Amino acid sequence: MPAKSIRDEERTPEAAPGRRNVVSLGLVSMFNDVASEMVYPLIPVFLTTVLRAPVAVVGVIEGVAEATASILKVFSGWLSDRVGNRKRFVASGYLFSAFAKLLLAAAGSWFTVLGARFIDRLGKGVRTSARDALIADSVGENRRGASFGLHRALDSAGAVLGPLLALLLLHLYSENYRLIFWIAALPAFIGVGILLSFVREPRRQSAARQSIRLSFRQLNPRFKHFLLVSSIFALGNSSDAFLILRAQSLGYTTAQAVFLYVAFNFTYSVFSYPFGKLADRFGAKPILVAAFTIFGMIYSGFAMAPAAGYLWILFPLYGVYMAMSEGVGKAYIVENTPANLRGSVLGLFYTVTGVIAFLASFIAGLLWSYLGIPAPFYFGAALAWLAALLFILFTPASPQSHLSQPA
Numbered sequence: 001m002p003a004k005s006i007r008d009e010e011r012t013p014e015a016a017p018g019r020r021n022v023v024s025l026g027l028v029s030m031f032n033d034v035a036s037e038m039v040y041p042l043i044p045v046f047l048t049t050v051l052r053a054p055v056a057v058v059g060v061i062e063g064v065a066e067a068t069a070s071i072l073k074v075f076s077g078w079l080s081d082r083v084g085n086r087k088r089f090v091a092s093g094y095l096f097s098a099f100a101k102l103l104l105a106a107a108g109s110w111f112t113v114l115g116a117r118f119i120d121r122l123g124k125g126v127r128t129s130a131r132d133a134l135i136a137d138s139v140g141e142n143r144r145g146a147s148f149g150l151h152r153a154l155d156s157a158g159a160v161l162g163p164l165l166a167l168l169l170l171h172l173y174s175e176n177y178r179l180i181f182w183i184a185a186l187p188a189f190i191g192v193g194i195l196l197s198f199v200r201e202p203r204r205q206s207a208a209r210q211s212i213r214l215s216f217r218q219l220n221p222r223f224k225h226f227l228l229v230s231s232i233f234a235l236g237n238s239s240d241a242f243l244i245l246r247a248q249s250l251g252y253t254t255a256q257a258v259f260l261y262v263a264f265n266f267t268y269s270v271f272s273y274p275f276g277k278l279a280d281r282f283g284a285k286p287i288l289v290a291a292f293t294i295f296g297m298i299y300s301g302f303a304m305a306p307a308a309g310y311l312w313i314l315f316p317l318y319g320v321y322m323a324m325s326e327g328v329g330k331a332y333i334v335e336n337t338p339a340n341l342r343g344s345v346l347g348l349f350y351t352v353t354g355v356i357a358f359l360a361s362f363i364a365g366l367l368w369s370y371l372g373i374p375a376p377f378y379f380g381a382a383l384a385w386l387a388a389l390l391f392i393l394f395t396p397a398s399p400q401s402h403l404s405q406p407a
Contacts, residue, residue: 039101073128091196247260288332
């Protein structure tokens with residue numbers, strides 16, 4: 001009897017736990033995001049008002065935290081490929097982040113907050129590549145866009161609920177930050193419980209222990225081109241903190257800016273699954289090209305916005321862009337990656353674009369300070385349109401599918 005191809009293997013019921021894994025992982029991300037978004041907007045205020053830390057410390061802590069997450073993703077992805085069991089990495093990552101909330105609540109100095117943020121982002125770095133590879137392992141190729149879209153929809157739903165819950169608790173408990181941090185640990189641990197109880201390792205992946213060697217030369221040319229295009233785009237895609245600062249420059253209060261952020265996450269959540277379905281039907285590339293193009297229009301809008309009211313259009317549109325790019329981009333990467341390298345290649349992509357995004361925020365800060373508020377947004381728009389053009393003109397032709405080759 002001939003050996004099954006990877007394509008055939010992915011379609012067998014025992015190889016793909018399927019929708020249960022996708023929904024369960026989406027709920028895990030949703031509860032974790034509720035917890036994270038409850039505390040993230042409050043950390044700068046907690047540091048500067050309760051712990052009396054200088055503002056410079058806030059930048060140091062966030063820089064260390066995000067760099068940790070970005071660098072670890074390629075290593076954890078490779079390890080999940082090598083070990084052949086992705087669930088243990090996903091579970092460990094979410095446990096790290098849950099315990100970080102407890103450490104944050106108990107913090108008596110900014111150095112402890114640094115440790116909490118480091119552990120939280122350590123968890124993100126450990127889990128992200130393995131989790132996304134696990135989603136890809138769990139479903140057939142014709143459902144990857146929808147599966148990643150559903151996961152992003154549930155994840156961003158948590159980002160809607162978290163800030164709203166934080167605002168409510170701030171009002172009810174007279175800005176008792178520590179109590180809010182203690183409460184935030186609860187949904188984080190609920191998410192871990194869901195993961196341990198309902199997520200199952202696909203049988204093919206758990207049996208596929210082998211030596212994994214990741215070299216840039218062996219990667220699919222379409223992935224390498226997408227990595228280049230995404231790196232150019234990432235250089236202009238600065239932190240979303242600059243969007244909040246732009247809102248404040250137009251007269252929004254902190255609470256009003258939080259509601260704008262909620263509106264962004266709401267549209268992100270609503271449109272992620274439909275765009276994932278469209279990617280399955282028509283291909284990921286046209287949707288990604290449209291996403292880069294729309295991002296350029298949105299950032300131009302942030303640069304030129306003549307009045308505060310325009311932001312109620314731009315922030316939701318930014319959520320639409322995210323819905324078009326995040327899950328669909330993951331589906332495109334998986335489509336152009338052998339099954340036994342999914343964790344490694346996803347991790348490589350996250351690490352490279354994450355490091356460049358860190359540089360992008362530094363550049364945006366300089367442009368904002370020395371050339372004016374519109375400058376970083378015009379810069380981001382120009383690079384987004386360049387990325388779209390390069391993606392259209394120079395993407396290599398689709399090679400013979402790697403999915404038909406033996407694992």
